Amino acid sequence: MALLIRNLSQIATPRGRGPVRGAAMRELAVYDGAVIVIDGGRFVYIGPERDKPAEIVIDDDVDAGGATAIPGFVDTHTHLPFAGFRESELNRRLRGESYEQIAASGGGIASTVHATRRASEEELTANVLARARTMSRYGTTTAEAKSGYGLNLDDELKQLRAIRSADSPVRLVATCLAAHDFPPERRGDAAYVDEIVERILPAVAEAKLAVFCDAFVERGVFTREQGERVLRAGAALGLVPRLHADELSDTDGAALAASLGAASADHLMHVSDRGIAALAASDTVANLLPGTSFFLMSDRYAPARKLIDAGAIVSLSTDCNPGSSMTESMPMVIQLATLQMKMTVEESLTAATLNGAYSLRLAGSIGSIEVGKRADLVLLSAPNYLHLVYHFGVNLVVAVFRDGKNLS
Ligand code: NIG
Ligand code: FE
Secondary structure: EEEEEEEEEEEEOOOEEEEEOOOHHHOOOEEEOEEEEEEEEEEEEEEEEEOOOOOOOOOEEEEEEEEEEEEOOEEEEEEOOOOOOHHHHHHHOOOOHHHHHHHHHHOOOOHHHHHHHOOOHHHHHHHHHHHHHHHHHOOEEEEEEOOOOOHHHHHHHHHHHHHHHHOOOOOEEEEEEEOOOOOOOOOOHHHHHHHHHHHHHHHHOOOOOOOOEEEOOOOOEEOOHHHHHHHHHHHOOOOOOEEEOOOOOOEEEEEHHOOOOOOOEEEEOOHHHHHHHHOOOOOOOOEOOOOHHHHHOOOOOOOHHHHHHHHOOOOOOOOEOOOOEEOOHHHHHHHHHHHHHOOOOOHHHHHOHHHHHOOOOOOOOOOOOOOOOOOOEEEEHHHHHHHHHHHOOOEEEEEEEEEEEEOO
C-alpha cells in the first residue's frame, strides 16, 4: 500500500544514520519539487515524481497543498508523567524569588512530587496521553519521557508504567530519573541513594520499564559522586546513562557525562570550557533546553555556538515539566535556539531531529527523511523550512505522519 505525497514546496532534512557535528550540522538535503513515497511504514522514494522507479506502485496519494516536509521532531528530554501545575511560581519569580529559593521553601520539584504521588496510575497515563497529543500537534513523533516525581519505589514505577500504558501518538522512550531530587520527607538523606541503587533501578530494569537512567547533579541536590554511583549502577543493569548537567551551576557534570559514555548531557547553561572540550571529544550528545532559560527569565543560555564550533554533537529538547519549562512545542524550542542561542535554522533542525534520534540510539531508523527510515514526517504550512523560525509563535504544522500513518 504505497502512499505518494505530492505538491510539496520543499523537503528539508539532515542526512545519515549517525550523529552530525560542527559545520556538517548546517548541511541539510533540500529538495524542491520532489515527492515522497511511503510503503510499509518506511520511506521508499524521495525525488522527482517522473524518476520514481516503475516497480513502486502507488495505491493512494495525498496533496500536500504546497507544504514543506521536514522529519518528525525527536524531543529527548521531557518529564511527561506529572500531576498538578505550578503556575503560581511564575508571579513569585516576577517578584524576584529564584527557582532555587522557591524549591527551598517547599515549592518546586517537591510540590510536584506530592501531587504525583497522590495521582493514580490512570490519571498519570491520561496526563501523558494528553501531553503526547499536544506534542504530536506540534510535530513531535518521538519523545523521551522521565520519571522523577515519585522518588520512592512504588511511585517511580507508577510513573514509568504510565509512560508504557499511554496509547500515545508519539513514540515514547522511558528514562528512570529516581535521582531527580531527594524525597521531600528525607531531604539530604544519603540513604536514598542506596535505595535508588539497591531497589529502584533493579526493579525498573527487571520490569523493563526504562531504556535510560538519569540523575540531577547540582549544587544542593546530588553530588557528582552520588550521580556517578547511580549512573554506574544503572549502566550495570543495562540502563544507559543520561545526565542533568551544569544547569544552575558548574558541577563539572559535562565531563562526568562524557567520562561515563552517557547518551546525553542535558541543560549545560553553566558548562565550563573543560566540559565543552570533554563533550566535543566524546559521543555524548549536548542536549540543550532553551525553553528553561526562557521560562525562568534567565539571560543565561547554554553556549550553543561554542559547543557546535568545538565539534560537540548538539540536540534540542523541550524539557517539558511543570516548573521550569511548561511546553510541548519543539518549534518554540527551535525558535529560541536560533533567536537566543544563535544556532542557524539548519543547525537547529538537525539538532531537533537526527541528533536527538542518535541520543536515543535510534538514528539508524528515525531522525531524517531518507529511504529505509521509518516514515516520521511533518508537513508545515510554509514555502520552505526557514519559516520554522521566521514565522514564529504560530503552529505551522498541518499534518504529522508516524510510521507512515497520518495522525492528523
Ligand atoms: O529539567 N533540573 C531538574 N529538573 C527539571 C525541573 C523540574 C521541576 O522544576 O519540576 C529541569 O529543569
Ligand atoms: Fe529536566
